[in-house]
Amino acid sequence: MMNRGSGIAGMRKGPWTPEEDTILLEHVRNNGARNWSLISFLGLLPRTGKSCRLRWVNKLRPGLKRGRKFTPEEEQRIIQLQSQFGNKWATIAKYFTGRTDNDVKNFWSIHRKRLARAQNGERIPLLGISNQIVNLETKGGTIASLQELHASEEEAQGSNSNGNSSGATSSDIVEPQPDVNPIWSNPNPDPFPQPDSFDSIFDLSPLPESIHILQPALGSVNLTQDQSGQSTQVIDGVTIVGSTELGPAQYTDPNNQQCKSEPRCMDMGFNTCIFRDTQPLFSPQPSEFDDLSDILDPFEQPSFNLFPP
DNA sequence: AATGGAACCAACCGCCCACGA
């Protein structure tokens, strides 16, 4: 690819070779994903520690989705999160399984360019949901209608969708769990888990003490749905039930006890229900409620924090 | 088939922060 010169004396730059990757992987296997400067210090690789770390984080780390473009659901989620967090790409990336901050950043860069072009009155081809966002923004519309637009786009394009839907599913969008991923928090992590175990970030992590569930109805559901539109996933003894349908719904907890969802939550578009020990917890948007007890009532207070500090 | 522009992606740079000496 590109050659950016030699940089620091003796340090190699530019594309990584398979041999370099092998050496880097061996270092991580022996020392964990840390002490990056040790690699050049020991003369293992003529690369800076920063370069080694970047290579690991963006390319070699297990569980990454290589060669899989963002789905429309993921794109929509990024735009929502960007409006919430700004350009905090590392924060946003935590909401996705197998995506790096670099991935998110690259997507946003393209999206921003497209938006600028659209605002200049240029005609842009309709290829993905990001185009629809551009159209909406330039027309003063709202992102809230993206789902409808995407449906119309799919209808227009038929089943010939080889563009942005090349792999990931809505189940790849997860809630952020920044401090529970053993890759980062375990001082002696196993850097080589089986790839199949990374289908969900939950597979990587024990259930955290702090969970932040934010499941807007127009966003993507975190779970695979059955024919009824309802979906269930059991994680570490906790059942997560989700539905794309708005309005009050009824769910069944692991002990087959009926649990009716909080209508106010449903009306506001939050449709994920979490059970721990048969207690349902809901996911209001923090900014919208001054008193969480108002939302959690009539259910008991959660045994863990809904919102991280 | 050739070509030019857009999209995608890998990797570097510079700044910042946390932490230990």
Place this chain on the structure above:
DNA sequence: GTCGTGGGCGGTTGGTTCCAT
């Protein structure tokens, strides 16, 4: 309290691939 160092993060660059014309 300060200084140096390692690591994290956002911004940017530039090569490659894709696609429309």
